[in-house]
Amino acid sequence: xxxxxxxxxEKYMKMxxxxxxxxxxxxxxxxxxxxxxxxxxxxxEHNRCIKDNDPTAHxxxxxxxxxxxxxxxxxxxxxxxxxTIEPCPMCISAMIHARVSxxxxxxxxxxxxxxxxxxKLLEENGFNHPLKVTRGVLENECMEVLKSFFKKRRVxxxxxxxxxxxxxxxxxxxxxxxxxxxxxx
Numbered sequence: 001x002x003x004x005x006x007x008x009x010e011k012y013m014k015m016x017x018x019x020x021x022x023x024x025x026x027x028x029x030x031x032x033x034x035x036x037x038x039x040x041x042x043x044x045e046h047n048r049c050i051k052d053n054d055p056t057a058h059x060x061x062x063x064x065x066x067x068x069x070x071x072x073x074x075x076x077x078x079x080x081x082x083x084t085i086e087p088c089p090m091c092i093s094a095m096i097h098a099r100v101s102x103x104x105x106x107x108x109x110x111x112x113x114x115x116x117x118x119x120k121l122l123e124e125n126g127f128n129h130p131l132k133v134t135r136g137v138l139e140n141e142c143m144e145v146l147k148s149f150f151k152k153r154r155v156x157x158x159x160x161x162x163x164x165x166x167x168x169x170x171x172x173x174x175x176x177x178x179x180x181x182x183x184x185x
Contacts, residue, residue, distance in 0.1 A: 006137075009104050012036060012082040013138045016106070019046040019059065020084045020145050026051060030145045033059035033083040035067045035076070035100070042067035042079065059083065060091040064098050075099050084142040086113035086135075092121050095131060102132040106142025 012034050019032030023046030034044040043066030048057040060083055068074045076098040086109040087095070095103060108117045115122055115133055122131060 009134065009137045013104065013106060015044055016082045016084050017138065017141055017145060019044050023047045024149050030149045031059045031085050033063045033081060035063045035079055035081050037079045042070050058091050060087055061094055064094055080104060084145065085109045086115055086117055088112040089114040089119055089121060096127050096129050099129050100131060104134045104137050106137055107139050
């Protein structure tokens, strides 16, 4: 990966981090995703599971849906997904079905990460579509967003304060996602 590639990866990961921050502001687990084709942003989103009352409203799936609408096709060939945390099995499966070409993620997700942490779905070589993976782009920044969110959540829980979602006791207790094959500094 050349310097230009790393600079581009960091540019789009910063966009994903901005989305993660938007999610945190409304009490969602702070995961952000951006999908690009060439230099065109097809969609950017944050988790909305709580807001939408939808367990599938992960940032990655929301971005895939937006991109499908933009392109008028569910096949998203030659696209790159940027996500702040290692995707879960559901999101990885959707990326494979959509034919996303490359995934770039920031930090690992030890509970549900489907690439490296918990599951190793892409090592099976049983899929009909290859997904190239790069891990560790802005890793510290991505990890810090999650750590500070859950630290704040624990303090609110211990003090009995109403959580960011506005319903005491309805908070998310763990985060979703992490990933990858190629580690960058």
